[in-house]
Amino acid sequence: MSSIVPAARSNLPHPELRVQRWTRASLTFxxxxxxxxxxxxxxxxxxxxxVTEKLTELFVLIILAAMWNALAGxxxxxxxxxxxxxxxxxYAVIVLTDHGINxxxxxxxxxxxCGVVSLPTSLLVFRLRGGQFAIGMWxxxxxxxxxxxxxxxxxxxxxxxxxxxxxxxxxxxxxYTYWVALALLVVLMLVGFLLLRSRxxxxxxxxxxxxxxxxxxxxxxxxxxRIVFLLAAVGCGAAGAITLINTLIVTPDSIFSVQWSAxxxxxxxxxxxxxxxxxxxxxxxxxxxxxxxxxxxxxxLVGLGVVAIVVTxxxxxxxxxxxxxxxxxxxxxxxxxxxxxxxxxxxx
Amino acid sequence: MTxxxxxxxxxxxxxxxxxxxxxxxxxxxxMRIINLAHGxxxxxxxxxxxxxxxxxxxxxxxxxxxxxxxxxxxxxxxxYGLFTPSLRGGELSPLLATFGLSIVIGNxxxxxxxxxxxxxxxxxxxxxxxxxxSQISISALSGVIFGVAILVLGGLQxxxxxxxxxxxxxxxxxxxxxxxxxxxxxxxxxxxxxxxxLATAALAGTFFGMRSSFDPTLGPAQLIFAFEAVxxxxxxxxxxxxxxxxxxxxxxxxxxxxxGAGWSIVCGHVLFLAVLAFRSQGIFAPRQERA
Numbered sequence: 001m002s003s004i005v006p007a008a009r010s011n012l013p014h015p016e017l018r019v020q021r022w023t024r025a026s027l028t029f030x031x032x033x034x035x036x037x038x039x040x041x042x043x044x045x046x047x048x049x050x051v052t053e054k055l056t057e058l059f060v061l062i063i064l065a066a067m068w069n070a071l072a073g074x075x076x077x078x079x080x081x082x083x084x085x086x087x088x089x090x091y092a093v094i095v096l097t098d099h100g101i102n103x104x105x106x107x108x109x110x111x112x113x114c115g116v117v118s119l120p121t122s123l124l125v126f127r128l129r130g131g132q133f134a135i136g137m138w139x140x141x142x143x144x145x146x147x148x149x150x151x152x153x154x155x156x157x158x159x160x161x162x163x164x165x166x167x168x169x170x171x172x173x174x175x176y177t178y179w180v181a182l183a184l185l186v187v188l189m190l191v192g193f194l195l196l197r198s199r200x201x202x203x204x205x206x207x208x209x210x211x212x213x214x215x216x217x218x219x220x221x222x223x224x225x226r227i228v229f230l231l232a233a234v235g236c237g238a239a240g241a242i243t244l245i246n247t248l249i250v251t252p253d254s255i256f257s258v259q260w261s262a263x264x265x266x267x268x269x270x271x272x273x274x275x276x277x278x279x280x281x282x283x284x285x286x287x288x289x290x291x292x293x294x295x296x297x298x299x300x301l302v303g304l305g306v307v308a309i310v311v312t313x314x315x316x317x318x319x320x321x322x323x324x325x326x327x328x329x330x331x332x333x334x335x336x337x338x339x340x341x342x343x344x345x346x347x348x
Numbered sequence: 349m350t351x352x353x354x355x356x357x358x359x360x361x362x363x364x365x366x367x368x369x370x371x372x373x374x375x376x377x378x379m380r381i382i383n384l385a386h387g388x389x390x391x392x393x394x395x396x397x398x399x400x401x402x403x404x405x406x407x408x409x410x411x412x413x414x415x416x417x418x419x420x421x422x423x424x425x426x427x428y429g430l431f432t433p434s435l436r437g438g439e440l441s442p443l444l445a446t447f448g449l450s451i452v453i454g455n456x457x458x459x460x461x462x463x464x465x466x467x468x469x470x471x472x473x474x475x476x477x478x479x480x481x482s483q484i485s486i487s488a489l490s491g492v493i494f495g496v497a498i499l500v501l502g503g504l505q506x507x508x509x510x511x512x513x514x515x516x517x518x519x520x521x522x523x524x525x526x527x528x529x530x531x532x533x534x535x536x537x538x539x540x541x542x543x544x545x546l547a548t549a550a551l552a553g554t555f556f557g558m559r560s561s562f563d564p565t566l567g568p569a570q571l572i573f574a575f576e577a578v579x580x581x582x583x584x585x586x587x588x589x590x591x592x593x594x595x596x597x598x599x600x601x602x603x604x605x606x607x608g609a610g611w612s613i614v615c616g617h618v619l620f621l622a623v624l625a626f627r628s629q630g631i632f633a634p635r636q637e638r639a
Contacts, residue, residue, distance in 0.1 A: 080384065128624070130440075131384070132575075134382065135382065135572065136579075139575075139617050139620055139621070142572060146610075150610045262447070262451045265447060298459045299455070301451055302452050302455045305448045308444065309430070312437060312444045312445045313434060316441065
């Protein structure tokens with residue numbers, strides 16, 4: 001893991017500068033994350049299904065937050081219709097298992113299928129900009145909800161339950177579900193991380209900061225956006241598929257509900273739009289709120305909406321954005337820090 | 349005959365969609381904001397008319413005289429309190445703020461009025477109809493709604509092209525900073541546009557409530573129909589919005605006639621996507637084709 005890339009190697013005009021990607025904080029944090037993943041993988045051996053079921057819900061929220069952040073925070077695509085892919089992911093599992101495919105394998109295939117669906121979708125909705133794109137995606141989600149509702153072989157409006165996982169004992173099923181969710185979470189976060197550190201990531205961060213300026217210096221804006229749209233579709237599809245195998249029942253009205261968009265927007269805004277760490281923080285907060293207030297019906301959604309408005313107006317970079325600004329911490333090294341070599345040789 | 353009936357119903361329904369859409373179109377045209385709470389705000393108008401009608405004992409039409417000015421004031425205040433501040437945060441902020449507003453309103457309505465369905469009685473208009481032949485008749489209410497929609501859209505178009513306020517709105521829409529240089533108070537123009545948008549939304553919401561039963565969850569659907577009407581008709585033209593609304597209404601009623609009631613809205617969405625695919629500038633694109 002070479003932590004320091006000398007700028008001189010790329011013939012930059014300032015040999016006294018170096019570009020730093022890893023810092024002590026981010027190295028420590030990344031190692032801690034590795035340990036945490038190992039510990040999380042062991043959870044089913046120590047705790048019962050009620051714990052793993054809750055944690056699976058949390059993993060779904062983190063995936064959703066990360067995907068929505070990739071869309072809005074980096075590609076500038078505000079979508080209120082990502083529930084289209086959540087729903088397709090869940091129903092794809094139903095269809096695949098009906099054709100005899102193993103339930104857990106079907107989760108992965110369903111997520112990839114959402115990626116396939118996202119490509120023709122992007123051809124249509126990318127003709128819309130800004131707010132029009134947002135509602136355009138909503139139309140797409142509504143269309144898929146209605147198509148599923150009209151399809152009696154998928155249970156129509158009353159929904160359908162997933163029975164194939166009954167071949168496992170309930171404890172085994174819950175543990176496998178948990179591991180699949182954890183694995184998909186880790187893979188999706190890693191892909192997101194590597195994507196942001198790649199050349200494309202630099203493009204995306206440029207688009208995030210100023211789309212027009214990025215385009216004018218030759219950033220392939222449309223291609224970058226399409227790749228992120230694809231990744232987000234796969235991630236949201238995975239989230240929907242995991243939700244199905246975690247709850248074993250799905251109705252079109254719940255899985256295609258715009259409430260998913262409300263959750264995603266809340267998590268990302270609160271945590272910090274356009275930061276890697278913020279959405280995870282937002283997901284943890286939403287998870288906590290859900291445990292506490294979910295049974296209070298609509299009032300809790302009113303609260304989420306109010307917080308989303310207030311954060312948009314007063315804290316546009318969210319909690320984590322504020323922390324970064326204030327303390328200059330970056331735990332996940334997706335950015336570049338330029339440091340002077342001269343200062344160090346000057347005896348500091 | 350049933351087909352002719354479906355076509356007539358579709359055209360009349362389209363008038364209502366155009367009425368929903370004109371406020372959305374105006375706000376987008378003047379300040380480039382897509383108000384994601386438009387449908388929910390319209391539904392607030394519906395419920396307010398219901399409450400006023402019930403508690404004061406007025407007919408819904410009389411209640412409109414109280415609710416429409418109220419809606420305009422709410423629009424004016426929302427512009428200063430929410431839309432303008434969110435515009436400062438960049439392109440995405442108004443979307444996020446208005447989506448938050450949509451969630452808040454939708455769920456507040458659910459808390460206050462429960463998920464029960466409600467209805468507004470339009471009195472004698474509800475049952476009256478004009479008979480055209482033995483099988484075709486036009487409901488008086490649908491006809492009145494269509495007529496009002498044309499009056500409102502035509503009035504807005506006249507206002508935009510011939511009045512001082514209209515000129516100020518167009519100037520601000522083209523370039524707010526330059527408009528301010530020549531003495532236009534852009535924030536006030538925005539607020540007036542938002543006031544008009546909310547009043548038309550409340551009017552559309554009330555007509556919607558007279559046509560069919562409603563519940564607090566229907567706001568987003570109205571937003572989507574309004575948006576589809578705007579895009580199908582072509583952005584930036586109010587007559588285009590009327591054409592778009594009618595096209596959407598026709599797609600829904602003809603779709604229902606051809607494939608059954610469950611496919612009505614699907615056909616509307618498909619028309620919208622088809623327009624995006626084949627004619628993304630809309631059926632009725634404005635004359636000036638600028639880059």
